[in-house]
Amino acid sequence: MSALLEVKGLKSGYGRIPILFGVDLTVADGEYLGILGHNGMGKTTALRTLMGHLPTTDGSVVFAGKTITHLKPHERSRLGIGLVPQGREIFPDLSVLENLRMGLASAPKEDRAVIDMVLQDFPRLVRLLDRRGGALSGGEQQLLALARCLCTKPKLILLDEPTEGIQPSIIEEIIETLLALKSRWKMSLIVVEQNLEFITSLSDRILHIQKGRITEELDRETLLAREGQMVPS
Known part of the structure; x- marks a missing residue:
């Protein structure tokens, strides 16, 4: 498989406070890539930087073969990057x-056919189309x-803490929906999570992030083999 996304030496943060090193x-x-780590380790910052919501200070x-380091979020979206943020x-x-x-x-014009195609993978939503978003469960x-x-x-979808709440x-x-989308839509995914079972069920590879640095890379089988012994710190 060819590389869709290549990130090198990425640094970012909030104002003068560095988060990624x-x-x-x-x-x-x-490919589905998981990034595993506790709160405050830089997971969300990494996704927000990849989407362009936070500036890249270095790296x-x-x-898809195009340098997007300093593109704005809407420009990245048009190239094919989507973000599902924490808190939805x-x-x-x-x-x-x-x-x-x-x-x-x-989009240049609304295409209801796109919505109908998407709903094929989300049958639960079909009966809820007229319901207010705020009335739905988490x-x-x-x-x-x-x-x-x-x-x-x-x-490429960037998925931030999808199991929260x-x-x-x-x-x-x-999990079942995302695995179905992988084959049906031929898309890639970066998911950041603390839920070990969720991330191992989805990911081809898992990166462990700690204090703004990737400290380890594991495949699913290795992580599952160590699941009863390893708690990311």
Whole structure:
């Protein structure tokens, strides 16, 4: 598989407070990459920097052969990068259908066929199309946030802490949905998580991030073999 994303020496932070200290990673076409770590280790900062919401202070980001290190978020979105943020950030006063339509906001014209195609992978949302986003459960909101992101037809999805506040039954549904999308949409994924079971169920490789640095890379089998012994610190 060829490299879809290549990140070298990535540094970023908030104002004068550095958070990332030279992160290197690659994501191949069709690969699901997990980033595992506790709160405050730089997981969300890494995704926000890759999306362009935080400035890169050093290093480089190449996506699909194009250097995007200093592109704005909407420019990265048009190239095929989508972000599903922590907390989901749906529009609570809009209906499920209206939320999905927001995923088409940057398209030249609205294409309901895209929404219909996305809904094939999210059957739970079909019966909820007229319901307000804020009336959905946390798990349903996470599915909606994923579906809205897919309406942009991304090549790479950045998924931030998707299991936070989600009931176990929906977590299993999210795993099944994402694995189905991998083959159906031919997309890549970076997921950051603290939930070890979730991240090992999805990821081809897992990176361990600690204090803004990647400290270890593991494949799924190795991490599962050590699961009963290793607690990321």
